[in-house]
Amino acid sequence: MMPSVTATLRFDNRRLRTLLIALATLLALGLVLTGSALLGEQATRPDFQARLLPPGIDHWFGTDTLGRDLFSRTIEGLSLSLWVGLLAAGLGTLVALVLAVISTLGRPFDAAVGLLVDMILGLPHLVLLILIAFALGGGTQAVIVAVALTHWPRLTRLLRAELLQIINADYVRLSYHFGKSHGFVLFHHVLPHLMPQCLVGFLLLFPHAILHEAALTFLGFGLTPGQPAIGVLLAESLRYLSAGHWWLGVFPGLGLLLTVLIFDRLGASMQALFTPREAQT
Amino acid sequence: MGMRLIARFTARCGRLLLVLAAVAVAAFSLIQASPIDPVDAYLGPQVAQVSPEQRTLIAERWGFDDPAAVQFVKWARNLANGELGWSHVYNAPVSDIIASRFRASLSLLAIAWLGSTLLGFALGVIAGSHEGSLADRLIRLYSYTLASTPIFWLAIAVLLLFSVGLGWTPVCCASPPGMLRADVDWLTRLHHLLLPALTLSLLGVAQIALHTRARMLELMRSDIALYALAQGATRRDIAWRHGARHACLPALTLALASLGELFGGSILVEQVFAYPGLGQATVEAGLRSDIPLLLAIALFTTLFVSLGNAFADLLYRWVDPRLREEVRP
Numbered sequence: 001m002m003p004s005v006t007a008t009l010r011f012d013n014r015r016l017r018t019l020l021i022a023l024a025t026l027l028a029l030g031l032v033l034t035g036s037a038l039l040g041e042q043a044t045r046p047d048f049q050a051r052l053l054p055p056g057i058d059h060w061f062g063t064d065t066l067g068r069d070l071f072s073r074t075i076e077g078l079s080l081s082l083w084v085g086l087l088a089a090g091l092g093t094l095v096a097l098v099l100a101v102i103s104t105l106g107r108p109f110d111a112a113v114g115l116l117v118d119m120i121l122g123l124p125h126l127v128l129l130i131l132i133a134f135a136l137g138g139g140t141q142a143v144i145v146a147v148a149l150t151h152w153p154r155l156t157r158l159l160r161a162e163l164l165q166i167i168n169a170d171y172v173r174l175s176y177h178f179g180k181s182h183g184f185v186l187f188h189h190v191l192p193h194l195m196p197q198c199l200v201g202f203l204l205l206f207p208h209a210i211l212h213e214a215a216l217t218f219l220g221f222g223l224t225p226g227q228p229a230i231g232v233l234l235a236e237s238l239r240y241l242s243a244g245h246w247w248l249g250v251f252p253g254l255g256l257l258l259t260v261l262i263f264d265r266l267g268a269s270m271q272a273l274f275t276p277r278e279a280q281t
Numbered sequence: 282m283g284m285r286l287i288a289r290f291t292a293r294c295g296r297l298l299l300v301l302a303a304v305a306v307a308a309f310s311l312i313q314a315s316p317i318d319p320v321d322a323y324l325g326p327q328v329a330q331v332s333p334e335q336r337t338l339i340a341e342r343w344g345f346d347d348p349a350a351v352q353f354v355k356w357a358r359n360l361a362n363g364e365l366g367w368s369h370v371y372n373a374p375v376s377d378i379i380a381s382r383f384r385a386s387l388s389l390l391a392i393a394w395l396g397s398t399l400l401g402f403a404l405g406v407i408a409g410s411h412e413g414s415l416a417d418r419l420i421r422l423y424s425y426t427l428a429s430t431p432i433f434w435l436a437i438a439v440l441l442l443f444s445v446g447l448g449w450t451p452v453c454c455a456s457p458p459g460m461l462r463a464d465v466d467w468l469t470r471l472h473h474l475l476l477p478a479l480t481l482s483l484l485g486v487a488q489i490a491l492h493t494r495a496r497m498l499e500l501m502r503s504d505i506a507l508y509a510l511a512q513g514a515t516r517r518d519i520a521w522r523h524g525a526r527h528a529c530l531p532a533l534t535l536a537l538a539s540l541g542e543l544f545g546g547s548i549l550v551e552q553v554f555a556y557p558g559l560g561q562a563t564v565e566a567g568l569r570s571d572i573p574l575l576l577a578i579a580l581f582t583t584l585f586v587s588l589g590n591a592f593a594d595l596l597y598r599w600v601d602p603r604l605r606e607e608v609r610p
Contacts (some may be wrong), residue, residue: 118296120304122587126545127579130567133313134575156596211431218433219564234434238553242452244439251436261429268425 018269019116026265028259029082036079039072043228052240055247062247065240066106070247072235074255077230080223081256085210086146091148092209093202095193099185100159104167113160125150129212133221143222147209155164155201162197166190196274203259203267214256230256289598293591294535301583305357312572313349322570337531343369356576366573370565374376375558375577378562384385386558388470390547395566395607396482397543398536401489402529408490410520410529420494424487432546436480436553442606443476477554485539489532497526540589544582 036043055062060068103113108117120128129146136142166172166189174187216222217231225232230252237248320339324331344352358364365375408420425502444452450475499507500523501516507517555561559578566574 016407056300057422067292082390115299116304118300121590122300123304123579124541124544124548124582124586127550127582130563131308131311131575131579134570135314136566142599158412182558207429211429214431215433218549219552220568234437236433237437241437241441242445245443246445248443249434249437251431253431253437256434257426257430260431261426264429 008121014272016271018266021262021266021269023223025262028262032078032082032259035072035075039069039075040074042069043076044068044073044226045103052245054245055251061251062245064233064236068228070075072252073233074230074252076228077233077252077258079127079256079275080227080229081213081259084140084223085211086148088144088147088149088209088213089202089205090231092151092205093142094150095233096152096155096159096201097198100163101158101190103160104163113156117156120150120153125212126215129216130219130221133216138221138224140160143216144214146216147212148211151208153203155197158201159191159194159197162194163190164194185210200274201268202270203263203270206267207264208264210260212257286595289595293594297584297587297591298318299493300587301580304583305576305580306353308576309353309356310349312575313352315570317570319343320572322568331401349605356573359423359582361474364522365577368566368571368574370406370569370571370574371562375573378574379559379581380575382493382557382559385500385556386547386551386560388474389558390557392474393481393547394485394536394540394543396479397485398532400482400487401486401536402493402525402532404486404490404496405493405532406520406528408527410501410516410524411492412498412501417494420490424490428487428491429489432480432484433549435483436477436550439476440553454557475549475557477556481543481546481550485536488539489535492533492535493528496531497524500524500527529598534593537589537593537596541586544586606608 017061040209045062045068047069048069050059052065053059053063053067059069059071061074063069064073099113099116103110123131128150132149134143136145170178172185172189175189180188211221214229214234217229218235219231220235221228222231225236233252234249237245237252240248303548320336320343324336344355347355356366363376367379367380368374368375373376404420404424408417411417440452455472497520501519505523506519509523510516513520544560548563549557550556551558551560552564559582560575562576565571566578
């Protein structure tokens with residue numbers, strides 16, 4: 001057994017790793033955002049002198065069929081992905097929270113939310129995403145809403161279980177005995193308790209949101225072909241692959257992979273810190 | 282036991298019907314809400330060549346002038362009679378399209394499903410039985426990376442490597458260009474199927490490997506493992522004799538429960554390889570507003586995924602007696 005004093009003083013390995021990952025994430029975030037601010041114009045400017053150049057000194061990732069610099073396009077695409085992912089994951093977390101609160105209001109509400117969960121889990125994710133994006137007519141907003149509306153069930157289940165525990169906790173009952181209203185209890189006791197769960201849920205949702213945005217856009221239901229989104233770049237690249245222009249297909253996807261990976265790891269290590277019970281796998 | 286199983290089964294079926302009905306209503310309302318005009322989407326660039334009279338004729342013929350509720354009742358009544366409607370894009374009955382497309386996708390899905398389950402399980406057992414070893418770290422790194430990989434990009438990468446670079450596999454489609462699918466022998470078919478199926482099988486590996494690993498860790502830290510070690514068994518003995526049995530059904534259940542993800546992956550993979558399966562038909566139906574086909578695919582895939590989920594649930598209960606005894610509220 002280790003004395004408790006040294007245990008608290010010791011800089012825990014997991015914390016250190018989380019900190020490092022968080023720093024790496026911030027760095028990546030900063031790079032992408034400043035990069036897109038600096039290179040944003042270049043991403044859509046055609047240069048017919050420099051069409052389909054392979055990667056080199058002038059164009060790190062090569063150029064596409066209109067002579068646009070693929071590196072700028074990739075960075076711009078990643079920053080688009082980050083914004084869309086941020087909004088979609090934020091909205092998704094909000095939907096999960098609201099539905100979790102609703103499901104604890106009573107049996108019929110619980111059953112209704114349960115049916116919704118079954119419905120969303122029953123339809124393949126991508127089919128539902130396509131349906132929602134179709135319903136909204138495509139475009140950036142459609143993707144954000146579609147991703148937000150399809151990613152909440154897991155988090156809702158977690159939050160619901162947590163909520164049921166809190167509602168029956170002594171301090172909440174006591175609060176009611178003191179004559180506090182539902183609203184007061186909700187905002188002063190329940191929601192603060194759920195914040196770590198929501199934050200972790202948001203961070204875990206974020207990489208999924210980015211991946212699904214790219215997938216929807218790739219299929220042609222998301223961001224419009226004029227925007228240099230990663231999905232658009234990869235969909236365009238399909239036409240040039242068999243002609244040997246490999247860089248068009250490789251780099252944008254690699255950028256997306258690294259971005260998703262880094263946020264995924266951040267989410268997982270935050271989860272391990274905040275909610276160790278759910279972080280088993 | 283038998284009676285209870287039957288009762289559970291009927292309850293499951295009732296639930297499934299309810300979910301299907303909910304999906305039908307939701308999908309129909311979503312499609313109704315769409316600002317995309319189905320006639321315009323159907324005509325595409327030819328819209329300029331069509332007179333307003335012809336346009337109204339098409340809309341009338343397809344019944345788009347009726348109110349949404351009337352359209353829904355008509356559609357639901359036809360559905361109850363087993364009539365799924367007519368696909369504008371493929372100009373054939375929807376049921377035929379789904380049957381033929383699903384047959385093409387089924388071999389893809391089956392190979393991918395088997396591949397990902399077996400590979401994921403094996404990796405999970407190896408990683409979990411040697412916690413902290415190099416193999417464990419590599420497998421974990423691999424799983425995390427794979428879980429963050431966009432499947433369509435993975436498909437592009439393997440296409441570049443094996444089809445364009447090395448020329449081992451064909452670049453697209455399910456049969457050589459110019460040949461009818463019926464004339465192609467099974468070896469050629471397998472040749473075309475191989476790369477998409479392998480790509481798709483990589484999709485599910487990560488989840489199953491990590492899940493199996495967690496199960497294995499649980500066992501390797503338990504007294505069972507300690508006792509077996511004390512008796513002189515090696516870690517490998519314990520892993521495959523006790524651990525694999527301990528972890529195989531949860532892995533199978535997880536694999537059954539992730540059919541939805543598998544189908545989602547098949548949409549993307551089929552798109553990259555231009556493989557004429559149900560996934561490609563889904564994209565086509567969505568982009569060109571083939572409403573009867575889109576609705577039918579939504580229902581069909583829900584049925585497919587929900588059956589997988591239900592089967593996983595039953596399997597779990599059958600294997601784990603603790604869950605069998607539990608009475609659900």
